[in-house]
Amino acid sequence: MKAQLNLSVLAPETLNLILAPLGPDLEKVEKRLRSVGEECEGVLKDSANYVLCGGGKRLRASLVLFCFSIPKSKKKIEKNKWSKDNSVVRARELATAVELLHSATLVHDDIVDRAVMRRLKPSVNVQFGDDLSVLLGDFLYARAFSMIANLNDRDIVSWMTGMTEDMCAGEIDQLKNRYTVDLGLNDYISFIKRKTAALISSCARCGAKLSGLPAAQISALASFGMNIGIAFQIVDDLLDLVGTETLVGKTLRTDAGNGKMTLPMILLLGQLNAKERGPVIKSLNSLHPDWSYIEGLLKKYQIAQETNRYANDYLNRALEAIREIDSGSRQSLESFSRFVLKRDF
Amino acid sequence: MKAQLNLSVLAPETLNLILAPLGPDLEKVEKRLRSVGEECEGVLKDSANYVLCGGGKRLRASLVLFCFSIPKSKKKIEKNKWSKDNSVVRARELATAVELLHSATLVHDDIVDRAVMRRLKPSVNVQFGDDLSVLLGDFLYARAFSMIANLNDRDIVSWMTGMTEDMCAGEIDQLKNRYTVDLGLNDYISFIKRKTAALISSCARCGAKLSGLPAAQISALASFGMNIGIAFQIVDDLLDLVGTETLVGKTLRTDAGNGKMTLPMILLLGQLNAKERGPVIKSLNSLHPDWSYIEGLLKKYQIAQETNRYANDYLNRALEAIREIDSGSRQSLESFSRFVLKRDF
Numbered sequence: 001m002k003a004q005l006n007l008s009v010l011a012p013e014t015l016n017l018i019l020a021p022l023g024p025d026l027e028k029v030e031k032r033l034r035s036v037g038e039e040c041e042g043v044l045k046d047s048a049n050y051v052l053c054g055g056g057k058r059l060r061a062s063l064v065l066f067c068f069s070i071p072k073s074k075k076k077i078e079k080n081k082w083s084k085d086n087s088v089v090r091a092r093e094l095a096t097a098v099e100l101l102h103s104a105t106l107v108h109d110d111i112v113d114r115a116v117m118r119r120l121k122p123s124v125n126v127q128f129g130d131d132l133s134v135l136l137g138d139f140l141y142a143r144a145f146s147m148i149a150n151l152n153d154r155d156i157v158s159w160m161t162g163m164t165e166d167m168c169a170g171e172i173d174q175l176k177n178r179y180t181v182d183l184g185l186n187d188y189i190s191f192i193k194r195k196t197a198a199l200i201s202s203c204a205r206c207g208a209k210l211s212g213l214p215a216a217q218i219s220a221l222a223s224f225g226m227n228i229g230i231a232f233q234i235v236d237d238l239l240d241l242v243g244t245e246t247l248v249g250k251t252l253r254t255d256a257g258n259g260k261m262t263l264p265m266i267l268l269l270g271q272l273n274a275k276e277r278g279p280v281i282k283s284l285n286s287l288h289p290d291w292s293y294i295e296g297l298l299k300k301y302q303i304a305q306e307t308n309r310y311a312n313d314y315l316n317r318a319l320e321a322i323r324e325i326d327s328g329s330r331q332s333l334e335s336f337s338r339f340v341l342k343r344d345f
Numbered sequence: 346m347k348a349q350l351n352l353s354v355l356a357p358e359t360l361n362l363i364l365a366p367l368g369p370d371l372e373k374v375e376k377r378l379r380s381v382g383e384e385c386e387g388v389l390k391d392s393a394n395y396v397l398c399g400g401g402k403r404l405r406a407s408l409v410l411f412c413f414s415i416p417k418s419k420k421k422i423e424k425n426k427w428s429k430d431n432s433v434v435r436a437r438e439l440a441t442a443v444e445l446l447h448s449a450t451l452v453h454d455d456i457v458d459r460a461v462m463r464r465l466k467p468s469v470n471v472q473f474g475d476d477l478s479v480l481l482g483d484f485l486y487a488r489a490f491s492m493i494a495n496l497n498d499r500d501i502v503s504w505m506t507g508m509t510e511d512m513c514a515g516e517i518d519q520l521k522n523r524y525t526v527d528l529g530l531n532d533y534i535s536f537i538k539r540k541t542a543a544l545i546s547s548c549a550r551c552g553a554k555l556s557g558l559p560a561a562q563i564s565a566l567a568s569f570g571m572n573i574g575i576a577f578q579i580v581d582d583l584l585d586l587v588g589t590e591t592l593v594g595k596t597l598r599t600d601a602g603n604g605k606m607t608l609p610m611i612l613l614l615g616q617l618n619a620k621e622r623g624p625v626i627k628s629l630n631s632l633h634p635d636w637s638y639i640e641g642l643l644k645k646y647q648i649a650q651e652t653n654r655y656a657n658d659y660l661n662r663a664l665e666a667i668r669e670i671d672s673g674s675r676q677s678l679e680s681f682s683r684f685v686l687k688r689d690f
Contacts, residue, residue, distance in 0.1 A: 041518075042517075042518060043517060043520075043521040044517045044518070044521075047517075104483075108479050108480065108483060111475075111476070111479055112476045112479055112480065130456075130475075131456070131457040132517065132520060132521075134453050134457055134479055134482075135457065135513055135516050135517045135520060137479075137483070138453060138482070138483075138486065138509075138513045138516075139510060139513035139514060139517065141483065142486075142506060142512075142513050143510050145509070146503070146507050146509075146510050148506075149494075149499075149502040149503050149506045150503060152499060154494075154497060157494040157502060158494050158495060161487060161490040161491035161493075161494045164483075164487035164491075165487040165488050165491050167487075168480055168483040168484035169385065169484060171480045171483075172387075172389045172392075172477065172481065172484065173389070175388075175476060175477060175480060176387055176388040
């Protein structure tokens, strides 16, 4: 049974507990995110503040900071030739930049998905219009790249820009494959790897790089991030189908409503008999799907449980990837990861 | 009297003549632009090809290549500490990247402006829909930044990302100031500096940086680019009002139709008597402006001529900025610049 968590604007208690070691740095990241809006003028300031000060779990920033804080073995420190210092200020800049990148994708996704709610507020496209949202997303992307460029780490710049390319290509692939009801599990995993997991993987990878960890550990953390990212998106897709809007804080049922095939729906379609399949397919192609019918079938075939098993499998792969990492840090990353799977929002 | 130029898909004869010294490199840039689409799959490949292989004057790529080809004085070569080689391959990569950046802005602008034609074809938003266009623009931005990052020049990465931020902020500023009929000349110049001229300035600046020119020449070329960029946008805004769609190759009258205040309109409003002003303001706030009435007034007050005088003033500033540059290169840049002002498309 999943515990009902208390949702504060920033993060629920459990998450606060897990993130406690990062507390002061995360606060500074929040402040830095606010400053991005404050440094602007007019409607850009208003809309940037609206997006950047509206809460959010800051999971990506946290992952950067967790990986940055992993202690280096004294023997094998890989020198960063490009950068003059490795202070935590740079890690906070990177953490801020990944939240900006993430926000940019949310702003553009909400246009594409015609979402009306995000973080318990009207989405930017509803509040400021689609036109402004297109340009605001562009600004947030550019601001993020600017901050990343200023880190002066050639690998990080190259990884982050390459990852963003893949992310956009993944989004387009998923958009194109809407209403493809025979979409397979492999296609789905390939979409969410690029759309979601690649950014999360880059957070871990770049946090580790900035900290000066050896190449093998950087790779291990990148793999950890990729698998946790997949698990995260699987849980997100499940919440889109079975979550409560006020708890999750954003418009739900946008996926199936937009014909987007996600894991729970793929698993459900694989179980249905011919009589059930017809009305579900019809629902998926309709502007007003018959949710109560679909919910009944999701329960009947225990789709939530099966979806969670997949998420759990990717969690295990993630934890396996970091078995060589310093045990204190590993424990933090494990708690963080388990939270990702248990969350109701 | 302006000569009617013969418009081919790529560029008219005059421009071809001016760009002749860059010929083989520009061809390779075209090929590289095509490869960006070809390396993709599905609808991303189709839409990227649609945007990137559809012609375009490649003025920005040309400016990169012109500035890269300026001979260095033997005495004062500034070493590029980051890069291993300064071959022309890198200049072509930069030239390709600025065209990708430019294309990304066009794709998103056409959504915001609800344009239906671009480069003599239906605009991407009409051909592939707004949703795909949002994500395609993002992909092109990311691809451009990725290529810029791979140049491994810290200054270029930082200048280009910072400029893109400004460019987006400028776009938003202009969007917000639509229907502001008392917009002043200074506001207008500030918009177009950020929206258009900053990218053109960066093309010159980064081309010069990549070539290893001394800092003073890099600055001079940046200033040249900024002023030519302003002149370019002034001419573009005039063409939007008085140009011929089949010649210009894109939807015209989108500016006034969208309430965007441009120089000719600002100059016109400054000239009108009270009786004329009313219907013009009404037209600007209408979905179907009375174009024949506005065109009559533009002629009566010789607005095209006055607008051209402004463009000419910025051309002179641009040429003044490069008076210390090698004379052969200066001549190429001057022909290029004069073309920008004379064009009918």
